[in-house]
Amino acid sequence: MQDIxxxxEIIxxxxxxxxxxxxxxxxxxxxxxxxSGEGSHKGHHHFIDKSLVAEVxxxxxxxxxxxxxAVTMEQEK
Known part of the structure; x- marks a missing residue:
């Protein structure tokens, strides 16, 4: 997945x-x-594991x- x-845009x-x-x-x-989402998540960077990527x-x-x-699987730093 070096093409990322x-x-x-992530969909x-x-x-x-x-x-x-x-x-x-x-x-x-x-x-x-x-x-970054809403409420307490706003302004924080979020991460998605590359294992969730199907294709580019x-x-x-x-x-x-x-x-x-996918949004529920995001990890905050």
């Missing part, structure tokens, strides 16, 4: 926007702060999980 680059298996790539950090994808299509990273499930 900064500013790529769930259902096509729902999950976030935007800030950078790849080991086996995790760091999301930009603007995709052009400028989009498609996950194997639907958007709503």
């Amino acid at each position: 680059r900064e500013h790529m 769930g298996a259902d096509g729902v926007h999950v976030g935007t790539v800030d950078r790849v950090d080991g086996n995790r994808i760091k999301l930009t702060r603007k995709d 299509e052009g400028d989009k990273v498609r996950l194997s999980a639907v958007g709503a499930v």
